[in-house]
Amino acid sequence: MxxxxxxxxxxxxxxxxxxxxxxxxxxxxxxxxxxxxxxxxxxxxxxxxxxxxxxxxxxxxxxxxxxxxxxxxxxxxxxxxxxxxxxxxxxxxxxxxxxxxxxxxxxxxxxxxxxxxxxxxxxxxxxxxxxxxxxxxxxxxxxxxxxxxxxxxxxxxxxxxxxxxxxxxxxxxxxxxxxxxxxxxxxxxxxxxxxxxxxxxxxxxxxxxxxxxxxxxxxxxxxxxxxxxxxxxLFRKPKDRLEVEVAVECRRAMEDTNGLVYVNILARNVERVADLIIRTKEAGRQLVMDESTAVLWKETSAKLTVLAGHQALDVDQEVIRLLSTPQWSKGPQPSKEVELPYESITLNEITANKSSYAVYLTYPNTPLIAELETFGSRESASIYVHADGNPLTPSDETLLKWLTEFGVQYRYCATGGxxxxxxxxxxxxxxxxxxxxxxxxxxxxxxxxxxxxxxxxxxxxxxxxxxxxxx
The missing domain is CATH 3.60.15.10 (Ribonuclease Z/Hydroxyacylglutathione hydrolase-like)
Incomplete structure (x- = not known):
């Protein structure tokens, strides 16, 4: 030098x-x-x-x-x-x-x-x-x-x-x-x-x-x-929700209704997904994931040094249920054959006992709401928790139209990066x-x-x- x-x-x-x-x-x-x-x-x-x-x-x-x-x-x-x-x-x-x-x-x-x-x-x-x-x-x-x-x-x-x-x-x-x-x-x-x-x-x-x-x-x-x-x-510092509070807000939604809870989190925020798994277990529910989201979680979580020793790695098999990705979905399809240890679930099983499940609902799979809300009990309103998943805005016209159509309550609890x-x-x-x-x-x-x-x-x-x- x-x-x-x-x-x-x-x-x-x-x-x-x-x-x-x-x-x-x-x-x-x-x-x-x-x-x-x-x-x-x-x-x-x-x-x-x-x-x-x-x-x-x-x-x-x-x-x-x-x-x-x-x-x-x-x-x-x-x-x-x-x-x-x-x-x-x-x-x-x-x-x-x-x-x-x-x-x-x-x-x-x-x-x-x-x-x-x-x-x-x-x-x-x-x-x-x-x-x-x-x-x-x-x-x-x-x-x-x-x-x-x-x-x-x-x-x-x-x-x-x-x-x-x-x-x-x-x-x-x-x-x-x-x-x-x-x-x-x-x-x-x-x-x-x-x-x-x-x-x-x-x-x-x-x-x-x-x-x-x-x-x-x-x-x-x-x-x-x-x-x-x-x-x-410029002149007013925003008050930010702490990262550790996001999964707590998701659990609170699960405790506030006997209906379904939809959770939308960007799956690449793997630490937040780990916290969500723990809070879902605490709320007495199981977390339903599509195949692509489950593959991302499984492939990534075991390799992350930052997740070493996290409770979610020990309980994910009892908390996560696997839902086949709908054929009509424009969302990602797994490109790698990954042996997932999670028990499968059907839409009928979810709608038969809505209080037992939270559905990890990515934006491309939003139309699943039509089936999940039409069938099964509607005595308790479902809740949609939007926590920095796509779309990144709380004013997305398409998403809000789906939620309004089926009477799903909307909770925005983002805390960006x-x-x-x-x-x-x-x-x-x-x-x-x-x-x-x-x-x-x-x-x-x-x-x-x-x-x-x-x-x-x-x-x-x-x-x-x-x-x-x-x-």
Whole structure:
């Protein structure tokens, strides 16, 4: 590293700058670099207008939904899309390219990992081992294709030497296991990336440790998410439901009715699902899962270091019942033959004794409500608990129409994975970098940096790091 001061450190910003998700940043030092993250925001693709996550990479590149870094992707998927075409799409004469390229995935939400199936064979991609356990689960469940990349597992606190720079990986707290930020130790500069984070989760102390490491190292550039920066949150800190309270709210719903309880949780939040299993048992009910959700739970839960010793692993076989996925469902179908140890159940068995069951109801399977509510007793109203599962809004017209039609009570008890603007400001002022870049936000310019110099880059802007820090 002695010659490192002669190597130019460069940073290029592509995605996630004025959107929630889809962060694409390239850091390079000499001929070695890393792209973080490897997901996509929705933008051009939503609902019926969508492409497969592997073969759709051409459309994603030509709509600036994927970073124009040629060494990332499987050449067989690119076809004749090359650097010249991408430079034209980005309105530039040429695009920075890196010879010795790596990738980084901070966690397994689609806006941070959706490019994984499109990556070239052997590309080194770094992620926390718990994040990879979740990815294996979503692939087995049929939600995503696998990857040809060379996945390299990291631990909290691990430092990896890339030759011209080092990366120190630091686990943070979000609503998915294994979420990891980092500090890049370059020859002249240090960059900290928070990944997605929150203070109202189980492990707020991880953020304090992240801050302490940044303070100790003297960070030049801080890159932080700003999902919740909006006009209505600028002057009033929202009151967040604690993560540990979500499953308790689900149990309360199960105790409040003799009807069915529907629960909608994003299955990738495996820790929350584990808590739900325990609360369901406490309420004297069994939790009915579709095959895809059960596969994701089974494949992931046994591998997660964060769930080691959790009670849910001991009781899931007596709590979970398996419901065959309806033929009409547009939801994912398991792509892997997994031997599930759960006893099967039919719709007739559920409706014959509604007070004994909670139904884990994913959004594509919403029409099951018609059968579950039409048959069996309707003396007690059923309750639908919406806890950060898709759709992510409490005002989804389609969902609310189904619930209204069948007289199902709606309870919204979400607690997302993102920090309040005030918490982001506090983290920034405590770290006290020379410069802060807020992104993963619709309103990054609203960020109150507490006097710390801030910069909001435009898509495609590329800087020598020394130039950006002085800017």
């Amino acid at each position: 002695n010659q490192g001061h002669q190597l130019e450190e460069r940073i290029t910003f592509y995605g996630g700058l004025t959107t929630i998700g889809g962060v694409h940043i390239v850091y390079s030092c000499g001929d070695t670099g890393i792209v973080f993250d490897l997901g996509m925001a929705r933008a051009f693709f939503k609902g019926e207008v969508s492409v497969r996550s592997d073969y759709g990479i051409r459309s994603c590149l030509l709509t600036r939904m994927a970073p124009p870094v040629m060494g990332l992707y499987d050449p067989a998927l690119l076809g004749d899309v090359g650097e010249a075409e991408l430079a034209q799409v980005w309105g530039q004469d040429q695009l920075p390219q890196v010879k010795n390229l790596h990738g980084f995935v901070s966690h397994i939400h689609q806006d941070h990992m959706a490019l994984l199936p499109s990556l070239r064979e052997g590309l080194p991609v770094w992620m926390h081992r718990d994040a990879y356990a979740v990815y294996e689960g979503v692939v087995a469940a049929g939600e995503y294709e696998g990857t040809q990349a060379d996945i390299r597992l990291i631990e909290d606190g691990q430092i990896v030497d890339f030759g011209t720079f080092r990366m120190e990986f630091i686990e943070v707290d979000h609503d998915s296991p294994g979420v990891t930020g980092f500090i890049i130790h370059g020859p002249e500069h240090k960059i900290a990336f928070t990944a997605d984070w929150r203070r109202h989760g189980r492990n707020s102390h991880r953020l304090d440790r992240f801050i302490e490491r940044c303070q100790s190292e003297g960070v030049d550039l801080l890159i932080t998410e700003g999902t919740r920066m909006r006009p209505d949150t 993102h920090a309040s603007p005030q918490e982001i400001s506090e983290l920034t002022t405590r770290i006290a970098p020379k410069l802060v870049v807020p992104l993963h936000s619709l309103h990054p310019t609203m960020f109150n940096s507490g006097g710390i110099r801030k910069y909001c880059p435009a898509p495609g802007e590329s800087f020598a790091l020394s130039e950006l820090v002085r800017k």
